[in-house]
Amino acid sequence: MEYNFRKQIQSLGKLLLVFGLLFVVLIFGLFYLKNNPQVFEDEVEDSALEIISAAALDEETIANSGFINDEGVTQVIQNCTQCHSSKLVTQNRMSAEGWKSTILWMQETQNLWDLGTNEELIVAYLAKNYAPERKGRRENLTNLEWYEIVE
Ligand code: HEC
Incomplete structure (x- = not known):
């Protein structure tokens, strides 16, 4: 015991x-x-949403992005290069309305997320820097230097 x-x-x-x-x-x-x-931290946390909230991009990233450096370029790079190249964006020319409906189309059919308060900035950036090019008759030439024909 x-x-x-x-x-x-x-x-x-x-x-x-x-x-x-x-x-x-x-x-x-x-x-x-x-x-x-x-x-x-796994890949899920590395998702696009994480990148969206990142701080402003540095000059080199902007220069390499293929986008014109102007106000809103950071938001455009962060939101518009996740699924396709910047070329698909920059080769297009649209009015603000056109850009808005392209974004809406991607949201409805391609799983583009809600751009929230960035949408206005992005649309303004795109409409300014990738506006429709004016087609039609060229403007009159000005400041021409005329010369006299000497016979
Ligand atoms: C969630 C994925 C995704 C994101 C993010 C995205 N797009 Fe797209 N976008 C697509 C897909 C998919 C296509 C169709 C690609 C194709 O036709 O090969 C497309 C096509 C386009 C086109 C071509 C449309 C056409 O009619 O040919 C433009 C312009 C465009 N995107 C602009 C943008 C802009 C601007 C942004 C940022 C606001 C953006 N995309 C962000 C998925 C996305």
């Missing part, structure tokens, strides 16, 4: 030691994760 009791105490002690060690490991693990939150 006496012997059994001691054995029980001993195994209880071992059990406590094991749990104690597990506890320490757990605490260290949590502490590590707290300081290294990127461990849990």
Whole structure:
């Protein structure tokens, strides 16, 4: 009886030691994760939405984007180059109405997200920098230097 009791105490002690060690490991693990939150970051967090809220882009990124550098270019790059190249955008010329309906079309059929308050800025940027080119008769030439024909 006496012997059994001691054995029980001993195994209880071992059990406590094991749990104690597990506890320490757990605490260290949590502490590590707290300081290294990127461990849990996967591709989902890298999604477009994450990129949308990013800060203004640097000059080099803008220069390489193929977009004209003007107010709103950051929002355009962040929202309009996720699915297709910038070329698909810049090769088009549209009025504000045209750009709006293209965006709406992509939202309805191509899973383009709600652009929120950026939409106005993006449409204004596109309508200004990628406006329809005027077709038709060229303007009259001005500032011509005439010369006399000497016979
Ligand atoms: C969620 C994906 C997605 C995003 C983001 C996106 N587009 Fe598109 N867009 C598409 C798809 C898909 C097409 C069709 C591509 C094709 O025809 O090969 C397209 C086509 C276009 C076209 C060509 C339309 C035509 O009639 O040929 C333009 C212009 C365009 N997008 C502009 C934009 C602009 C501006 C933005 C940013 C506001 C944008 N896209 C963002 C998916 C997207």
